[in-house]
Amino acid sequence: AQKVTQAQTEISVVEKEDVTLDCVYETRDTTYYLFWYKQPPSGELVFLIRRNSFDEQNEISGRYSWNFQKSTSSFNFTITASQVVDSAVYFCALSETNAGGTSYGKLTFGQGTILTVHP
Amino acid sequence: DTGVSQDPRHKITKRGQNVTFRCDPISEHNRLYWYRQTLGQGPEFLTYFQNEAQLEKSRLLSDRFSAERPKGSFSTLEIQRTEQGDSAMYLCASSSLTGPDFNYEQYFGPGTRLTVT
Numbered sequence: 001a002q003k004v005t006q007a008q009t010e011i012s013v014v015e016k017e018d019v020t021l022d023c024v025y026e027t028r029d030t031t032y033y034l035f036w037y038k039q040p041p042s043g044e045l046v047f048l049i050r051r052n053s054f055d056e057q058n059e060i061s062g063r064y065s066w067n068f069q070k071s072t073s074s075f076n077f078t079i080t081a082s083q084v085v086d087s088a089v090y091f092c093a094l095s096e097t098n099a100g101g102t103s104y105g106k107l108t109f110g111q112g113t114i115l116t117v118h119p
Numbered sequence: 120d121t122g123v124s125q126d127p128r129h130k131i132t133k134r135g136q137n138v139t140f141r142c143d144p145i146s147e148h149n150r151l152y153w154y155r156q157t158l159g160q161g162p163e164f165l166t167y168f169q170n171e172a173q174l175e176k177s178r179l180l181s182d183r184f185s186a187e188r189p190k191g192s193f194s195t196l197e198i199q200r201t202e203q204g205d206s207a208m209y210l211c212a213s214s215s216l217t218g219p220d221f222n223y224e225q226y227f228g229p230g231t232r233l234t235v236t
Contacts, residue, residue: 043229
């Protein structure tokens with residue numbers, strides 16, 4: 001069965017520091033999708049990124065970047081020059097697919113990392 | 120385009136009572152999911168629908184739980200004979216596998232927080 005592990009329970013940084021959130025996953029599938037979601041204090045999960053298992057290119061979006069390494073089953077998330085508004089719980093999630101490559105839909109989430117950015 | 124909405128946002132009930140939650144997905148999203156999130160944990164999958172069909176149910180979904188999506192639009196999640204262990208945030212999400220919005224991202228609603236006393 002699939003599993004997602006976010007070993008860092010809580011991280012605390014000072015504004016403008018860079019911070020990396022770790023995610024390690026387990027799956028028997030060769031085709032799968034990985035996701036990062038943000039859950040601010042308001043509670044609503046906000047989608048950040050989706051990555052297909054065949055696409056190992058790293059991605060950068062503004063201050064956010066993602067490093068996908070299939071060899072180590074990791075999909076880490078880095079926030080550069082953190083800001084107070086980045087304070088939230090961040091979840092990594094995995095979705096397996098059927099033979100046709102269509103997502104089963106079910107997301108398996110990690111336990112989340114609480115990020116606190118101090119001014 | 121409005122996002123996923125859930126009603127009610129909060130529900131307090133006494134043990135043994137039945138409760139029903141509603142989820143309205145993003146318009147024309149054909150997949151709808153229910154998750155449960157307890158304090159300090161990630162969301163756990165409960166069940167999902169593709170149009171009207173319920174395609175998968177988690178082992179977490181005991182016989183006291185039932186979900187429906189009768190017309191392929193909104194969905195309801197009912198919990199019968201609630202127990203204190205049912206206290207959690209119930210999250211609904213939707214996604215599209217067809218059309219111009221084709222993607223696998225699930226968009227979440229604000230959740231319904233259930234407290235069983």
